[in-house]
Amino acid sequence: MFLRHYCVHLVGPDPSTGFPSFPADARAARGFNGDLDRHLERWRQEFTAGGRPTAELGVRAARKTLLAAAGLVSVHDETWTTDRMRASQRWSEIEPHLAVPLALLQSWADGKQTPSPGELEGVLGPDGVVARVVARFASTIGLWNDAP
Template identity: 30%
Template sequence: MHERGLDRDGTIAREGALERVPAPFVSVVDAARAHVAAAFDSTRLHSAYLYGSVPRGTATPGVSDLDLQLALHEEPTAGDRADATAIEGALDRAFPQIDGAGILLTSAQRLLSETERHDGGFFIACLCTPLLGPDLAAQLPRFRPTTLLARETNGDLARMLPRWRAQAAAATTDADRRVLGRSVGRRTVRTGFTLIMPRWGGWTSDLDRSTELFGGYYPERAEQMRVASAAGRAPSPDPAVLEMLIDDLGPWLAAEYAAVHGVKTLHT
C-alpha cells in the first residue's frame, strides 16, 4: 500500500515527518520553529506545521522553498500577516539553501470546520507535519482517495484562471513571471493528479510522480503537464509558458475536472 501513499486500511498516510527533513534543512526548520514561537505566543498560536518537499525529505538545496501552516486561535489579522511576512523574509535572507519561505495563516476553528473537512482538514491531517503545539489531525477523520476529496481539494480551477490571467498581464519582470509560474505550475500538476486520483487509488504530492501518473490516463496532454511540472520546480520567465498553462491546459483541465468530479462547493 505504501507505494500508493496509503496505510494498511486504505486511508491516505501522512506524507511527511521531522525525521525525514534532509540534513541541509534541519537548521532552517529549527530557525523557523524559533521564529514562530517568538512571534506568536500561545494566546495567538494553536499549532504550527511544515508541509511540502522539506518534511517529505525530497527538498533540493538552493531550489526548494520552506512552507509552513500556522493554525491560530482566531481568524488571522493584519498584524498576524505582518508578523508572518517578517518571518518569511528573515528565513529567506538567513538560509541560502531555501529559495524563499511561505507561511499560511488559518484559524484552527476553520481548519476543523465541516466546510473545510475535505480541503483544509485533509491538508492538515495528511499533508502537514506538526512543528509546534497540539496536532489538529487528532480531531480529524482518516481520508480516502475519493471523488469527494478530489472535488473539494482542487475542483475550483476554473475560478483561478481569471485571477492568473490578470496576474500574468500585470507581470512586468522575469521575477514576477517566475513567481506566478511556480504557483500556476504546482497547482496545475496537483489538479491533474487529483483528476485521476480516484481511478489510480492512491495519493502522492511528488510533482514528477503526479505528472507521470496523469500522463498514463491523458497521454495527449502529458507533454503540457510535464511543462507545468517543470514550471512548478524551476519556473521559466517565458510568457509563452504561462500562456499555455493558463489559456490552453488550464481551461481544458477545468472542464474535464468538472465533468469527472464536479465543481468545488462554494462556502460563504
C-alpha cells in the same frame, strides 16, 4: 485517511498497518482543488495586468494544476497521491496529449525551467493545459460551485 496517507511513521510499531485501505474520494479531491477554475481566472487577470512576475505566476499555476492532476490520478486509480511528479507522469499515460504540457508545468514547479511570457500565456489560454485540467476535473470530480 489522514494518518494512512499523510503522516510519516517514525518510531515503533506503525499504527496505520491495521487501518483499512481508503480508496480515493472525489469529495476530498474536490475539497482540495475544486477551486482550480477560480485560480485560472485570477492567474489570467494577473498575467494580463502584469501584476506578478511571470516566473512566480508560472510556478503558482504549475503547482496548483499538478496538484489537481494528482487528484484526478487519485480518483482514476482509486488510491491517494499528492506527488505532483508521479501524478504528472501517470496522467500523461492516461491522457497522452497532455504529456508535453504537463512536463513543462513540472519543470516550472521544480524550478528547472523559468516560463517565458509566451509559454505562460499558452498554458493559461483557453486551449492551454490548465483549462484542459480544469475541464477534466470538472467532469470527473466537480468544482466548488457544482453540487456534491
